[in-house]
Amino acid sequence: KQEVTQIPAALSVPEGENLVLNCSFTDSAIYNLQWFRQDPGKGLTSLLLIQSSQREQTSGRLNASLDKSSGRSTLYIAASQPGDSATYLCAAGAGNQFYFGTGTSLTVIP
């Protein structure tokens, strides 16, 4: 069974810092990996989707990488802003479902 782990569980950084969120998965037989943002009590907003044949995807200040062989993905956030404060979830796509981690709660301090 696919297990997805996210480290750290919580992170607090001053505004302007660059930061890295980590995601690991146990089964490398995935179709893709998707990073989401979730604000308190809200739904999920898709940030980046990486297909299994790709190594990375970029959108603005966000860059996500995928290493299937090692079962790892990272989300890099450049020049963090207070508006980036949220929970970030990674999800590994396999079969007809996504397997989610429990998320990293990010707080960016002004």
Next chain:
Amino acid sequence: DAGVTQSPTHLIKTRGQQVTLRCSPKSGHDTVSWYQQALGQGPQFIFQYYEEEERQRGNFPDRFSGHQFPNYSSELNVNALLLGDSALYLCASSWASLANYGYTFGSGTRLTVV
């Protein structure tokens, strides 16, 4: 272009009651998946509907059932509600193959069982 729409946004039910949650997928999407997210946890897969049939099911009891209509919208039904069913219920839509397009999620329905 409307995204995924879920209704209602909040719901309070009594233990033992039944509840129906609704989801309209993003325009152009034909596959609907339902997830349960308990407080502080990642979403857990309940089931997926495609061509009006349940295509795959997660580790949830038969009290959880669903339906997909010809217009691709979907319902999630939960019978004999338990306190532990309190959670955020998320609907996600996609186009045919998860492998190609990933998911678009709705804002969720917050269910509280008292």
